[in-house]
Amino acid sequence: MTLLAVERIKLFSTRSPWWCMALALGLMVGFAALISGSAENASSVAVPVTQFGFTFALAVILVLATLSVTTEYRFNTIKTTFQAVPSRTSALLAKTTVVAVVSGVLGLIAAFGSLGVAMLLQPDANLALNSEADWRQIAGTGLVTFFAAVVAVSVGILIRHTAGAVSVLLAYSLVAENLVQLIPRVGGDIHQWLPFNVANRFLTGNPDVAIAFEGPGQSTxxxxxxxxxxxxxxxxxxxxxxxxxxxxxxDA
Known part of the structure; x- marks a missing residue:
């Protein structure tokens, strides 16, 4: 518990996590407000539509999680951490746990916040969470951002440099996975198993009903x-x- 408390203090003692959290929340809720407010009628606003900004918010959360590690390497505070905690595994697991939990809660707040804003702007829209798919699209966002943060922390540990780690994560999650589909013959098969595409399957996949989804991209x-x-x-x-x-x- 002491390690978790230390990592929590380190995370929230700098400005960048606060800015990232505000930006992620603002992007997701802002897009929901923009789309819901500009809709021609209430029938065009459904639960998936409120999650349109998820991809943008996820990108910011990946940056937040990466910075939690690379900032320590940049200022060499990671050496102090490893000296204070002989077990590097314990120190890194504590950091990952704190960042992942914060990211998961942030994703959950952003998802429900987006839904709430849409309800305020379009009170006649059918935005009730009546099915397992609806709940998965909203509450499931927290689970996806939780595990996405674990991936981002891992990349930060491996690369250690902020610019490099952030570039790799954003380029991969936003561009590279989709470009894989352009590979002749095998591109589509490979794309089916790429991690962020699979994560979108959890949010958007509904084996019982074919739905038009305007939030996270439909998964293959x-x-x-x-x-x-x-x-x-x-x-x-x-x-x-x-x-x-x-x-x-x-070496650290």
Whole structure:
């Protein structure tokens, strides 16, 4: 518990996490307000529409999680951390846990906040969470941002430089996965198993009803929604294990 408290203090003692949290929340809620407020009629505003800004908010959350690690390497405070805590595994797990929980709660607040704003602007719209798919699209956002933060922390540990880690994460999550589909013959098959595409399957996938989704991009994954979440969670854990093993083998 002491390590968790220390990591919490370190995270919130700088300005960048606060700015990132405000920006992520503002982007997601702002897009929901913009789309809901400009809708021609209430029938065009559904639960998925309120989550249009998720991709933009997720990008900011990835930056937040990455900075939590790379900032320590930049200012060499990571050396002090490893000196104070002989077990690098414990220190890095504590940091990952704090950042992931904060990211998960932030994602949850942003999702419900977006839904709430849409309800205020379009009170006649059908925005009730009446199905498992509706709940997954809203409450599931917190789970996706939780595991996405684990991936971002892992990349930060591996690369250690802010510019490099942020560039890799944003380029991969926003561009590279979609570009894979352009590879002749095998591109589509590979894309089905890429992590962020699979994570979108959890949020948007509904095996029972075909829905038009305007939030996170429709996924090409063939996994069930909960199977997709398990896959994404497993990927994040593997990334973290690789990052911790690497951190233990090299100098701080």
């Amino acid at each position: 994954s063939t996994l069930t929604p909960w199977g997709a979440l398990a896959y994404f969670a497993g990927f994040s854990v593997v990334m973290l294990i690789i990052a911790i093993v690497t951190a233990k083998k090299r």
